[in-house]
Amino acid sequence: MGIIRSTFSLMTGTVLGVYLAQNYNLPNIKKLANTGLLFAKHMEENYRKPKKRDNDDE
Template identity: 55%
Template sequence: MGFIRTTFTFMVGTLWGVYICQNYNIPDIRRFADSDLVMAKQIEETYPKPKSEDKDVLQ
């Protein structure tokens, strides 16, 4: 019974998601992810991790 219940739940969730996406104005997740990735790269380039001088002393 577990497999049938899980499959039924998955199918109902998938169909519900398709219905919601077709009938409502859902934002594009990929566009948000791409813009977040660009902002993360910009922050990483702006605030780089300082180089540690302790490694030179230990070698």
């Protein structure tokens, strides 16, 4: 009974996703995720703590 229940929810989600994509103006998730990752990388580079320099070698 478990495989039928999990397959039913997978098929329902797929059909609902196809319906929404065809009938509504949904954002491109891949583009949105890439923009978010680019923003996170930019924030990390700008606000990262500076590395400690060891001047013991000189």
